[in-house]
Amino acid sequence: MNEHHIHMAGSVVERHIIRGGQGGDREVYEYALLRVVPRVERGERINAGVLVYCRARGYVGARTHLDEARLLALDPDADVAGVRAALGAVERICAGGDEAGQAAGDDAGRRFRWLIAPRSTVVRPGPVHTGLTADPVAETERLLDLLVR
Numbered sequence: 001m002n003e004h005h006i007h008m009a010g011s012v013v014e015r016h017i018i019r020g021g022q023g024g025d026r027e028v029y030e031y032a033l034l035r036v037v038p039r040v041e042r043g044e045r046i047n048a049g050v051l052v053y054c055r056a057r058g059y060v061g062a063r064t065h066l067d068e069a070r071l072l073a074l075d076p077d078a079d080v081a082g083v084r085a086a087l088g089a090v091e092r093i094c095a096g097g098d099e100a101g102q103a104a105g106d107d108a109g110r111r112f113r114w115l116i117a118p119r120s121t122v123v124r125p126g127p128v129h130t131g132l133t134a135d136p137v138a139e140t141e142r143l144l145d146l147l148v149r
Contacts, residue, residue: 026132027056031143032116033126034064034090036083038075040120046070049087050143051094051125053112054136060108061137062094062115063144079122086123090115 034049048071049064064087071078092099093111103111116125133139 025134027054027134027136028130029054029059029133029136029139030112030128030130031139032128033147034062034087034123035126036066036071036123038071038078038083038122040122042074044074046074047126047148048083048123049090050140050148051090051112051115052136052140052143053108054133055109057136058108059136060094060112061140062091063140063148064088064091065144065148083123086121090123 029052031050031052033047034051035045036048037043037045046067048066049062051060051062053060066080066084066087068080071080071083093101093103093115096104096106096108096111098104100106100111103114106114116128118124131139
C-alpha cells in the first residue's frame with residue numbers, strides 16, 4: 001500500500017507502509033540508546049549502549065561500550081567503575097535469569113519498559129525509536145557500532 005504526501009515545498013513523495021505479514025521475515029523492533037550524563041547540571045552526555053526489544057521474537061537485549069576517555073573529558077571526576085556497574089546491570093536485566101535480580105521473572109517486554117522508563121541517574125535511556133529487522137541480536141550489535149562506538 002502506498003501513500004502520497006505533499007511537502008510544503010510542493011514535491012510529492014511516496015511512503016511505503018508494510019502491514020503485518022507483508023514484511024517478509026522482518027519484525028518490528030524498538031530501541032533506545034543508553035546515555036551517560038556525568039554532570040546533570042551541564043547536560044552533556046555520551047552514548048554508552050543500546051537496548052533493543054522485539055516483541056514478535058520475545059527478545060530484549062543490551063550491548064554497551066563505555067569510552068572512558070570521552071567520559072573523563074566531560075567530567076574528570078566521573079565514577080567510571082559506577083558507570084560500568086550500571087551498564088553491566090542493564091545487560092544482566094536484559095539477559096534475564098538469576099542475574100536479573102527482581103526482574104528475573106518478568107517477560108522481555110516488561111524488562112524493556114522498565115529499562116526505558118525516564119530516570120534522573122547518571123546512566124539513563126534516550127527516546128525510543130522503531131525499525132524492522134530479521135535478526136534482533138544482529139541489529140543490537142549493528143546499532144551499537146552505528147550509534148555508540
